[in-house]
Amino acid sequence: MQSSDQEVLQRASDWLQQGYAAHLFTVIQTWGSAPRLPGAILVVREDGHLVGSVSGGCIEDDLADKARHQALPEQAAIMEYGVNQAEAQRFGIPCGGQIKIFCEPLSHAAQLVPMLQSLAQRRLLKRSVNLQSGEVQHQYVLPEGQPYLEDDWFHSYFGPQWRLLIIGANQLGSILAAMAQALDFHVMICDPREEMRAEWHVEGADWLPGMPDDVVLEIRPDLHTAIVAVTHDPKLDDMALLEALKSQAFYIGALGAAKNQEKRKQRLRSFDLSEQEVNRLHGPVGLRIGSRTPAEIAVSILAELIQQRAQVQQAGLAQTVSSQTGKTRNVA
Missing domain, CATH: 3.40.50.720 (NAD(P)-binding Rossmann-like Domain)
Structure with missing residues (x-):
């Protein structure tokens, strides 16, 4: 049985092989009562079709609408939702909830091959993307915790934690x-x-x-x-x-x-x-x-x-946030 990430990435790979462009979204951090945990992924096709979830609500609809109107970033970027009360209400985020999301354009199925291989082989892959250059690095690791930002790099994980x-x-x-x-x-x-x-x-x-x-x-x-x-x-x-x-x-x-x-x-x-x-x-x-x-x-x-x-996840997230206060590995 495939994991949920494997199903999302395989569907995205199919779209890319069919000639579509798409964007991969990963939850970096949440505050308050946001419904999805860091690491949750969503892929939105250029015509608004989507698979996966980052909020379970209107954020997906907004990203799909942006895709249809070619309004999504053309290079890796960070997006935030729920930064004020009006926006939280607009996107259906629970009281006080905020979500920080990493957005990455996809144009070739080869971009997803390392993640799909790690999931199929049940090995944990650390994927690092540079926000300035778009460079991507992969490394097999032991469980390390939540996705995080470090200077110009975004680190996320694919595989069995x-x-x-x-x-x-x-x-x-x-x-x-x-x-x-x-x-x-x-x-x-x-x-x-x-x-x-x-x-x-x-x-x-x-x-x-x-x-x-x-x-x-x-x-x-x-x-x-x-x-x-x-x-x-x-x-x-x-x-x-x-x-x-x-x-x-x-x-x-x-x-x-x-x-x-x-x-x-x-x-x-x-x-x-x-x-x-x-x-x-x-x-x-x-x-x-x-x-x-x-x-x-x-x-x-x-x-x-x-x-x-x-x-365990909540304790780990709290420890990550606490340990990174004032350091380069910044999740806030």
């Missing part, structure tokens, strides 16, 4: 793997049972061979990694959790009823885990929405992942 390791290739694991990819997670699966591997047919998810605890150590979970154990077999789930709870993973969850979770925590306490580490476990996994079927449980898990990921 977030990873999800699923322990268990059962029906729930399959549904969870498929759904998570639509939410821009790089999905990895671990299940040492040969019969489960033989029946695994979810495209786009990486199968990691080995025992769960070894696999957790191998992927080196960071603040952009979530780990969910769904085998319902303590011999497998607990192995993964023992290593996961000592890692930097932003979310760690395990399937099982509340009574079983308490038993699991008691088992974990018998190993070299602190009480703080044990209490990081989300169990029963997922938000309480009355889910029963595998698909419903997958929705509840992803809902909690979205909730936790948003908290």
Whole structure:
């Protein structure tokens, strides 16, 4: 399953190959209640057709109208919306919201090839564009955070910023793997049972061979990694959790009823885990929405992942803004 960025850029590539010109828009920074996060992208064709979103509202309509009237910048530029109350009301931006957007003209499909390759290969690409010369540089990196301005350069990212390791290739694991990819997670699966591997047919998810605890150590979970154990077999789930709870993973969850979770925590306490580490476990996994079927449980898990990921994103954005005050890497 393609990520949302991949779908936007592939559609834009099709347009460019058909001879159309277009503009790529990337959210640099938002203030207040702006509806999209930094990094959100939109492509507007010269005749006003568009794919993607930077606001979910009237800003897209305004950019499409500018495209139809050849009123968009002819070189890389920064655009701002919602700088005053009248403009915010005009473009339907929530109270106090402001959006700063990077605008870049597109004329050839080759301009999009590196981003599409990074998305297809599930590698994180840092794309840097010089506002004065139009020079573009590409570099594969580890997760660094939000898009930002640095002197005359705009840096943005394409590829998986977030990873999800699923322990268990059962029906729930399959549904969870498929759904998570639509939410821009790089999905990895671990299940040492040969019969489960033989029946695994979810495209786009990486199968990691080995025992769960070894696999957790191998992927080196960071603040952009979530780990969910769904085998319902303590011999497998607990192995993964023992290593996961000592890692930097932003979310760690395990399937099982509340009574079983308490038993699991008691088992974990018998190993070299602190009480703080044990209490990081989300169990029963997922938000309480009355889910029963595998698909419903997958929705509840992803809902909690979205909730936790948003908290990490907001904390990271606040840290970025704070750390760059008075420095050349200026996001304001």
